[in-house]
Amino acid sequence: MAVKHKIVAPLVLLLILTIGIFSFQIFAGLITGAEAGTVTLTVVVPAPIPEVTKAAFEGKSFPLEIMPPILIFQLQPGQSKTDTLTIKNKVDRVLDVDFDLADLGDFLAPDIISKIKFSLTAGESIVKNVPVSAVLTKAIGKYYKDVQISVEDFIRQVPVIIQVIPKDKKIDVTVLVETKELLAGSNLIGDAIILSQVPYNFTGTARISVKDAQGRDIIVLNSTRIYLDAFGKVTIPINIKLLKNQRPAIYLLDATVDDLDGNYMASGLDDFTVIRPEGASAQFFAAKGAQFNASALLTILVPLLLLILLLLSKKHRREDVELEDTTTHKSYRLRRRIK
Structure with missing residues (x-):
């Protein structure tokens, strides 16, 4: 056998x-997120991520469309400027809306009514002015304000960034973000373009950072020394790895130039948005991946x-x-x- x-x-x-x-x-x-790309400037101070506001994740759909999602002003002391917000009703019912400019504070002219109410029928749009004035506030710097829009159980705060610049500014800074919508953990790519407006050489430092819409630092990069010839230009390429747990929201890429004594000279910024991943599985990886x-x-x-x-x-x-x-x-x- x-x-x-x-x-x-x-x-x-x-x-x-x-x-x-x-x-x-x-x-x-x-789930671990392999690092991709290179960081031109090393991250040195990742700040705590701000707590998620109640309005951010209510599980409901905000019934209004607001454009643009952020307003950025640049004006000299004594100047006034006006921009607009377009507000559209996205649902098939009448909405009662509160439009509140009170947070603008001293940047709001005394003759401007800070809070108004209006109604929007289904699909209706309205354009509202947002006037700012640097007549009362003359201090040079950046100010982080908002326009508050309330409807039903929702409150939406539209960021308003106001840059008050010197009348005799010697340096001009322009920041350009390559992609306006990014996933958390991806690379933020852009340029900071620094122009001299004086007929002599300038040496100073440039500080690059990612801020939230309230001006809080999320990622701060090493300061870098810059040298400008008379009426010269320097371009700083920016490639920043965003935080893997960076919450969906509007953020600012900021470049600030100081002289060698630390005195503020100029700054520029551009906005971008961190968006949610598409699909439930992508959301699962984004929220839970690091736990595996x-x-x-x-x-x-x-x-x-x-x-x-x-x-x-x-x-x-x-x-x-x-x-x-x-x-x-x-x-x-x-x-x-x-x-």
């Missing part, structure tokens, strides 16, 4: 382990693979038995399952 055992289970297990390890490597790469690790995944996989091995072994083990008829001298091969 010749007996052969076909051991299929170990081969199947080896295949499963190979696929599992390969899949895990891909999975781990997704190899040991936790293997703790789940190993018992599962052992169970598969046991089931396959019972299913596929067979015994081949060879019998011989002593009368006819013919051989017969039988197969039976081994329990």
Whole structure:
């Protein structure tokens, strides 16, 4: 009698382990977020992420469309400027809206009514003025304000950034963001263009940072020394890795130039938005990916693979038995399952 055992289970297990390890490597790469690109300036002070406001994640859809999502003003002491917000009703019912400019404070002229109410029918749009004035506020610098728009149970704060610049400014700074919508953890790419407006050489420092719409630092980069010839220009390329847990919101890429004594000279900024990933699975990876690790995944996989091995072994083990008829001298091969 010749007996052969076909051991299929170990081969199947080896295949499963190979696929599992390969899949895990891909999975781990997704959840840890492999660093891509280069950071031109090293991140030195990542600030705490501000708490999420109640209005940001209510689980409901905001019934108004507001454009643009942010207003940026640049004016000299004594100047006044006006920009507009377009507000559209996105739902099929009448909405009562509160439009509040009170946060502008001293930048709001005394004769301007700070709070008004209006109604919008389904699909209706309205254009509202946002006037700012630097007559009362003359201090050079950046001011972070907002226009508050309330409707039903929602409150939306539209950021208003006001840059008060010197009348005799010697340096001009322009910041340009390449992509206006980015995912958390992706690379923010742009340029800071610094122009001299004086007929002599200038040496100073440039400080690049990512701020939220309230002016709080989210990422601060090392200051870099800059040299400008008379009426010269310097361009600083910017490539910043955003935080992996950076919440969806409007942010500012800011470049500020000081002289060697630390005196403020000029600044520029551009806005961008961190958006939610598309699809539930992407949201899951963004929110939960960092919580996974190899040991936790293997703790789940190993018992599962052992169970598969046991089931396959019972299913596929067979015994081949060879019998011989002593009368006819013919051989017969039988197969039976081994329990």
